[in-house]
Amino acid sequence: QVYDLLLVISELITNAVTHALPPVILHLHALANGSGQVRVHVTDGGPQPTPTTPASWAAARPTDEHGRGATIISALTDHDGTDPDLNGLIDHWADLSAA
Numbered sequence: 001q002v003y004d005l006l007l008v009i010s011e012l013i014t015n016a017v018t019h020a021l022p023p024v025i026l027h028l029h030a031l032a033n034g035s036g037q038v039r040v041h042v043t044d045g046g047p048q049p050t051p052t053t054p055a056s057w058a059a060a061r062p063t064d065e066h067g068r069g070a071t072i073i074s075a076l077t078d079h080d081g082t083d084p085d086l087n088g089l090i091d092h093w094a095d096l097s098a099a
Contacts, residue, residue, distance in 0.1 A: 001096065001097065001098055004076045004096060005038060005040070005096055005098075007072065007076060008040055008072075008073055008076055008077060008094050008096060009026065009028075009040055009042075011069040011072050011073050012026075012040060012042035012069075012073065012092050012094065013026060014069065015042075015069050015070075015092070016042050016043075016044035016092070019047065019048065020044035020045055020046060020047055020048065020090065021044065021045030021046055021047070021048060022044070022045050023043070023044070023045060023089075024042065024043070024044050024045075025041075025042070025043040025044075025089075026040075026041070026042055027040070027041040027042075027043070028040055028041075029041070030098070036097055036098045037078070037095050037096070037097060037098065038095070038096050038097075038098045039093060039094070039095050039096075040093060040094045040095075040096070041091055041092070041093045042091075042092045042093075043085060043089045043090065043091045043092070044089065044090055044092070045089055045090070046088070046089065046090045047090075073094055076094075076096065077094040077095055077096050078095045078096060078097055079094070079095045080092075080093065080094040080095070081093055
């Protein structure tokens with residue numbers, strides 16, 4: 001499950017760096033209730049404001065070379081989602097079973 005966790009972290013961070021504004025912040029939480037759950041949060045500054053913003057190298061690649069991150073995250077996690085935070089940033093999160 002460590003490799004699943006690392007892949008989910010990589011996908012969430014890659015999506016934030018590729019498609020969103022800074023800052024990009026990573027938080028990991030092990031739930032203390034004995035459930036064996038780990039929650040990953042990646043917070044970013046929200047989507048880039050205009051389509052005229054230069055695309056990153058990864059986003060400019062052909063579609064068959066990218067675009068599977070959300071599917072990978074959903075397949076490897078128990079729950080995932082996106083929520084706005086109190087500071088106007090966007091929080092992308094995923095829960096994984098560590099047991």
